[in-house]
Amino acid sequence: MAKNPESNKDKEVLKQLQRLLKRSQGFLGKVNTLVTAAENKKLTSEVREDINTLWKDADDKLRRAQKNVGIGASLTTRHNLMNAGLYDKELTAKERLLEFCFDEKRFISALKLLQSIVGSLTKAFPILSAVKEFIDAVLTMRDWLNDPEMTRLDFN
Numbered sequence: 001m002a003k004n005p006e007s008n009k010d011k012e013v014l015k016q017l018q019r020l021l022k023r024s025q026g027f028l029g030k031v032n033t034l035v036t037a038a039e040n041k042k043l044t045s046e047v048r049e050d051i052n053t054l055w056k057d058a059d060d061k062l063r064r065a066q067k068n069v070g071i072g073a074s075l076t077t078r079h080n081l082m083n084a085g086l087y088d089k090e091l092t093a094k095e096r097l098l099e100f101c102f103d104e105k106r107f108i109s110a111l112k113l114l115q116s117i118v119g120s121l122t123k124a125f126p127i128l129s130a131v132k133e134f135i136d137a138v139l140t141m142r143d144w145l146n147d148p149e150m151t152r153l154d155f156n
Contacts, residue, residue: 010078013087018069020095024114025062027102028055028134031111035138035145042144051137058134061127068125080124086117108142111135 006014032055034040036048043051073081081087086094094117101110115135122129 006072006078009088010073013078013081013091014069014073016091016095017081017086018066020091020098020117021062021066021069023098024118024131025059025066027110027114028062028131029059031107031138032134035141040145043141047141047144051134051141054130054134054137058131061130065121065125065128073124077124084120084123086120086124108139111139115139 032052035043036052036055038048040048078087081091085091094113098110098113098117101113115132118128118132118135122132
């Protein structure tokens, strides 16, 4: 018998976290596609390539985190999720707020909220710091984008 086995609540939280990671990955992939689009003449091709490089790394880290979450979480990871406000009601609240931003098509709001959520997630999954760096880079480049508010972005 495993020491400190996951409870049913722990398993529910991990499934919810996995959904959040997958949804975030889809959103950030769309963001990368728009930011690095060839028609974006305000950013040099080198800058677009650099952002794409950061995305590829972040995408890989998101996939790995999803896989790890699917396997389960150690007691330490579960405590880190609780301490980061990413467990139970707090996780549900953050997920709902992010979905609200998506529903309202609020690109910058969604990115900033996701930046905060991913920052908290790095306490339990340090590998996700690459995702936060990608989000930081996109937010930094915002003023140079053809459509800074990304009104063309399909959030679903």
